[in-house]
Amino acid sequence: MSDTPLRQPAFVLVRPQMGENIGAAARAMWNFGLDRMRLVAPRDGWPNPRAVALASGAGRLLDEAGHFPTTVEAVEGCTFVLATTARGRGLTKPILSPEEAMAQARDHAQAGGKVAVLFGPERAGLENDDIARANAIISVPVNPEFASLNLAQCVLLTAYEWRRQTAEIDHARVELAGGDWATALETDKLAEHYEDRLAQAGFFFPPQKAEHMKTNLRNLWSRMPLTRADVQILHGMMRQMVRWKERGD
Template sequence: MTPTFVLTRPQMGENIGAAARAMLNFGVDRMRIVAPRDGWPNPAAVALASGAGRVLDGASVHDDLAGALVDCTYVYATTARQRDLTKEVLSPEAAMRDAAARMAAGGHVAVLFGPERAGLENDDIAQANALISVPVNPEFPSLNLAQCVLLVGYEWMRASAQVTDRMVEMAGTQWATGDEVEHLARHFEERLDAAGFFFPEHKAASMRTNLRNMWSRMPLTRADVQTLHGMLRQMVRWARRG
């Protein structure tokens, strides 16, 4: 289950389609549309949905906001400006964490998004339990409908799914083992010793230690180790030919 995203009086079919695409990017597929200016269905919405047509196919259309919220147990309203209403105001991150907890307890959560030109009106806001305010540049707070949907959808994904914050694509290889790195270090030391690198003699030990420390700091893969071995062998062959 995901929250229901309610588009209130959207003005352009293109923005509805872009919002559907943004929703599906983050696994949200429950859309309700309140009094769309250009009617429904809207071919322009389908064109901009770009593969997210099933969100539009499943969308319900309502004459007023009350009808769209009739079965919802908690409602957030997105807004970019101060209101003369007493409401709890949450960031998108905090709101979607709260939404995930409410839905896990069996609730039906909705998020309201306003029309493109001016956003939600106070009469709309009055029907919500809490507000979502995106931290934006105060000198230019306006967000496109689909952009706002994207931000909230992203935070929903983070709150409701296991998101990997950091990873490395191994590209067909594995991390080098300690033995493989040790073998590489010995290979370099042997060749550098033969080339007279460890000079003067009284600094040789610390130079070797610094080299070993350098290898240990490098996150080497097996492919890296093989490449470095090959580079060193080729350099030795070239020096011998010379």
């Protein structure tokens, strides 16, 4: 894989109406490492102080955002354009899920292409003239009885899918709080400790089932993701219970 950074898609906000939504969109983009914003004819003009207030740390995106009078000019030079809309608008277009759309966007970018994603104004979304200039439509599988997404929500969802397609993602992990995982030997010693004490207490009964019970117990320990601190606590618990029993006798 090339060490050259992958070219990001440009997120094009077409005729956005509220500065607050532009700022929230910038924040959503920067949450996922995207910083190429383009604005097409914002209703309230540009720059917009309300956008800055909502950007919350992502103001640089607003400072560097491209400002264009038309969608055609905003996507000039782009080789793969996607339009976000909940409706096909009667146009014959490939309709992609956000995941598939960003996978194709990644492939185009890796091949040296320039990608743009169009987001429509808050009230009615993109017009047919905008959608007609796109290569494909992104359709989010939302509740059909309430399909409208806030502009910033749609930006965030698309940016998240781009991140998933282009970054190393830890799908599951455990944060160790200053400790280490227990070794197999440490777990084995813990099992021996419990077996010895449980045997003294008469737990392994009847005798003919003792070995099977011990095997199940060891299997239980091996399934538990124990840290060294956990092992020490479990040893201490057993020692204390034995001491308490001996004092009671």
